[in-house]
Amino acid sequence: MKTAVIVFPGSNCDRDLAMALESVTGTKPYMVWHGESELPDGLGLIALPGGFSYGDYLRCGAIAARSPVVRAVVAAAERGMPVIGVCNGFQVLTETGLLPGALMRNEGLNFVCRDVDLTVDNSQTIFTSRYAAGETLSIPVAHHDGNYFADQDTLDRLEGEGRVAFRYAGDVNGSARQIAGIVNAGGNVLGMMPHPERKIEAAHGGIDGRRLFEGLLEAVA
Amino acid sequence: MKLRIVVTLKNGVLDPQGKAIEHALGSLGFSGVGEVRVGKLIELDVADGTSDADIDAMCQKLLANTVIENYRVEHQEDLGK
Numbered sequence: 001m002k003t004a005v006i007v008f009p010g011s012n013c014d015r016d017l018a019m020a021l022e023s024v025t026g027t028k029p030y031m032v033w034h035g036e037s038e039l040p041d042g043l044g045l046i047a048l049p050g051g052f053s054y055g056d057y058l059r060c061g062a063i064a065a066r067s068p069v070v071r072a073v074v075a076a077a078e079r080g081m082p083v084i085g086v087c088n089g090f091q092v093l094t095e096t097g098l099l100p101g102a103l104m105r106n107e108g109l110n111f112v113c114r115d116v117d118l119t120v121d122n123s124q125t126i127f128t129s130r131y132a133a134g135e136t137l138s139i140p141v142a143h144h145d146g147n148y149f150a151d152q153d154t155l156d157r158l159e160g161e162g163r164v165a166f167r168y169a170g171d172v173n174g175s176a177r178q179i180a181g182i183v184n185a186g187g188n189v190l191g192m193m194p195h196p197e198r199k200i201e202a203a204h205g206g207i208d209g210r211r212l213f214e215g216l217l218e219a220v221a
Numbered sequence: 222m223k224l225r226i227v228v229t230l231k232n233g234v235l236d237p238q239g240k241a242i243e244h245a246l247g248s249l250g251f252s253g254v255g256e257v258r259v260g261k262l263i264e265l266d267v268a269d270g271t272s273d274a275d276i277d278a279m280c281q282k283l284l285a286n287t288v289i290e291n292y293r294v295e296h297q298e299d300l301g302k
Contacts, residue, residue, distance in 0.1 A: 058283070058284070059286055062283065062286065066282075066283060094288075095286065100288075101288060102286055102288045102289045104234070104235070104237075104289065105237050105238060106237070107235065107237050108237070109237050109238065109241055147235075147237075149234060149235075149288075149289060150288070151233075174235070174237070
């Protein structure tokens with residue numbers, strides 16, 4: 001499967017994501033710079049990495065969401081292309097409107113950087129098919145602005161439609177209903193604050209993130 | 222034409238930074254400080270004659286995230302300099 005990792009000025013998890021994708025798919029991803037206006041042909045997945053795109057200026061992900069390449073990503077996502085946004089990538093996806101809600105400053109104001117327990121809420125998505133519903137995963141978070149916010153109607157809709165993919169098992173950052181990751185209505189776009197690409201090999205202290213990419217490969221290829 | 226865009230958090234959106242400031246003011250001995258909310262002030266110098274619709278579009282498309290924020294536009298000539 002051909003994949004692309006979008007690289008913004010200030011991205012810092014782009015290579016981690018590329019390593020994870022290569023490790024699972026056997027093919028090096030295209031690294032696509034933010035100024036590009038077209039994506040490579042034949043992609044099966046687009047990944048938006050973590051980091052501090054454009055220095056988090058204005059709002060996290062706000063400037064990246066208006067960059068030329070992200071316009072192409074939005075168009076591809078609207079045609080059904082699988083897209084995953086991790087951490088800053090999740091923030092970018094909410095800023096584009098592909099995913100509802102917003103990521104606010106952590107409730108405790110601290111940057112949180114540690115392994116957290118995540119519960120798989122819905123195992124019927126293309127991103128979570130290798131997990132069991134209710135399963136607990138250990139995946140790292142590293143963010144200052146991961147406090148998921150949406151109005152009550154949106155939260156009810158997300159839950160009612162099975163669009164909460166992952167929840168924190170405990171309170172990590174004040175997120176509404178402990179939401180850690182959500183999918184869009186079409187089920188082809190996932191945003192999540194935790195970093196599955198950092199739990200790919202045993203040397204990372206666990207491989208709970210690997211099955212996300214394996215499941216995607218199986219679903220898309 | 223000089224503009225000020227004032228971006229504020231919507232009611233109902235928690236503002237942990239505002240909370241921290243509120244506590245800090247309390248610890249400095251200032252009593253009676255109610256809720257503190259942090260927003261942004263963005264100054265723009267736009268071409269004379271820029272339409273209100275264009276200014277509004279700038280706010281909607283970039284300057285404010287209307288999921289969580291409200292904005293208002295102030296024209297400098299109305300601000301008494």
